[in-house]
Amino acid sequence: MIVGLPSDVLAALIFPGIAGILGFLVVAIWAERKLVARVQWRYGPLYVSKPLGGFLQPIADLIKLVFSELVLPRHTNRLLFALTPLLLFVAEAVPVVFIAVAPGLVIFHHSYGLALAVVTWLLIPVFLVGMAWAEADKFTYIGAVREILLTAAYEVPLLLSVLAMFILYGTADPYAVVERQSLWGILLNPLAFLAFYISLAMSTTRFPFEIPEAEPEVVLGPYTEYGSTLFILSFGANYVKMYAGVLLGAVLFLGGWSPFGDLLLGALAVVAKTALLTVPLLLLRAIYPRYRIDQALRLGWSKLLALAVAAVALSAALKAAGVA
Amino acid sequence: MTALLLFLALLFAALAALVYVGYRLAPKKPSEVKERRFEAGNPPYGEVKRRLVAQYVGYIYLVTAAEAVAGLLIVYALLSGGASPGLFAALALSLAVVAAFVAAYLRVLGDIKRWS
Numbered sequence A: 001m002i003v004g005l006p007s008d009v010l011a012a013l014i015f016p017g018i019a020g021i022l023g024f025l026v027v028a029i030w031a032e033r034k035l036v037a038r039v040q041w042r043y044g045p046l047y048v049s050k051p052l053g054g055f056l057q058p059i060a061d062l063i064k065l066v067f068s069e070l071v072l073p074r075h076t077n078r079l080l081f082a083l084t085p086l087l088l089f090v091a092e093a094v095p096v097v098f099i100a101v102a103p104g105l106v107i108f109h110h111s112y113g114l115a116l117a118v119v120t121w122l123l124i125p126v127f128l129v130g131m132a133w134a135e136a137d138k139f140t141y142i143g144a145v146r147e148i149l150l151t152a153a154y155e156v157p158l159l160l161s162v163l164a165m166f167i168l169y170g171t172a173d174p175y176a177v178v179e180r181q182s183l184w185g186i187l188l189n190p191l192a193f194l195a196f197y198i199s200l201a202m203s204t205t206r207f208p209f210e211i212p213e214a215e216p217e218v219v220l221g222p223y224t225e226y227g228s229t230l231f232i233l234s235f236g237a238n239y240v241k242m243y244a245g246v247l248l249g250a251v252l253f254l255g256g257w258s259p260f261g262d263l264l265l266g267a268l269a270v271v272a273k274t275a276l277l278t279v280p281l282l283l284l285r286a287i288y289p290r291y292r293i294d295q296a297l298r299l300g301w302s303k304l305l306a307l308a309v310a311a312v313a314l315s316a317a318l319k320a321a322g323v324a
Numbered sequence B: 001m002t003a004l005l006l007f008l009a010l011l012f013a014a015l016a017a018l019v020y021v022g023y024r025l026a027p028k029k030p031s032e033v034k035e036r037r038f039e040a041g042n043p044p045y046g047e048v049k050r051r052l053v054a055q056y057v058g059y060i061y062l063v064t065a066a067e068a069v070a071g072l073l074i075v076y077a078l079l080s081g082g083a084s085p086g087l088f089a090a091l092a093l094s095l096a097v098v099a100a101f102v103a104a105y106l107r108v109l110g111d112i113k114r115w116s
Helices: A007-013 A019-038 A057-066 A078-100 A115-137 A137-169 A174-179 A188-204 A230-255 A261-285 A293-301 A304-318 B002-025 B054-079 B085-109
Strands: none
Touching: A007 A019, A007 B085, A019 A057, A019 A078, A019 A261, A019 B002, A019 B085, A057 A230, A057 B002, A078 A115, A078 A188, A078 A230, A078 B002, A078 B054, A115 A137, A115 A174, A137 A188, A137 A230, A137 A304, A137 B054, A137 B085, A174 A230, A188 A261, A188 A293, A230 A261, A230 A293, A230 B002, A261 A293, A261 B002, A293 A304, A293 B085, A304 B085, B002 B085
16 A cells, blocks of 8 residues: 555556656657757757746647547548547557556556566557558558558567567566566676667657658558547557557666665656666657668568577577576 | 556546547537548549558568467466476577578568569
């Protein structure tokens, strides 16, 4: 019991749950715009809450979109058109349920929790493709096909990088995984971290993998037909996936809440490590050009796959040698 | 389980409320053009469905097979506690088969001259 609430309910309501997700959305969107602007010698968001560096700009954008007319195109199944962005957003949040962010702070504890987080993460593209299908538009159709192909590029390397860490830890229990990192996973197996991180960038369609929604080619890909609040949900869902991915990365590779055993300090440590993993993903937008889909597929099945296989081999060797 | 259900229900309810509030409060001025399919400023034409780009289907076959192998290896690794001679043998064999298959067909899959 913490502040009169069971710890799992607290996790559901505050961190990593609903408040954490919404907070991440605001901070990540603001930070991305500011960081990219800084790289490009611009100010970025500034005039809304000037003393805070334009921090409230995403909130202002949210209010503006809420008061924009919600158009439901007549050629679509209107129920599905309105429902699928909600389902997508919730689906993107499901992996968070299984990730512990401090001692006792997890929404649903399961001894295979981190494996379940990965499995639910890999199911998300199904919802995105469903949404694009419900929109019934040429651009959303192309975007959905690109999403499927991009998924084909990163799924196996992602699974192998996670496998490499499960071999080292011998468990997928989030608490046990953190306890067994006397040396952080990133130091034990940097190859697995690299494969995981590149797969994460692909999964969240960060540059240079921003292929399904490439603006100059397919308008906004799977999000083309949406406006108003449905645009917030469909487009914002991608940041929720990033949130789940970096939380998983912090627990698997950066020692989770260690070195703290306290709930509050542990949670703050996870927040700091999550920020550490998020900033480079945001900066990618300012640095890289975009791959073609055939290039992304080739990368996924050549260098990235080789890296992930090498990571598994390294973990097996470390385990056999008794190092981990 | 209570916290899990609470999380999912609250999240869904909050998102649905956001959509409903926007729908009720935002000014409405419907028009025929607004409700058309978006076609980059042009009148909609033809069917949405298109031919699937078939040169990529090989990758889909590949991921379907290799992902199942990776998934089974994860199950094996977790059930064996991450260390057993059987796991290492399964890892070596499975990954060697995947690597050999990919090496044999990647050149064909990546040949953009086969696009047409």
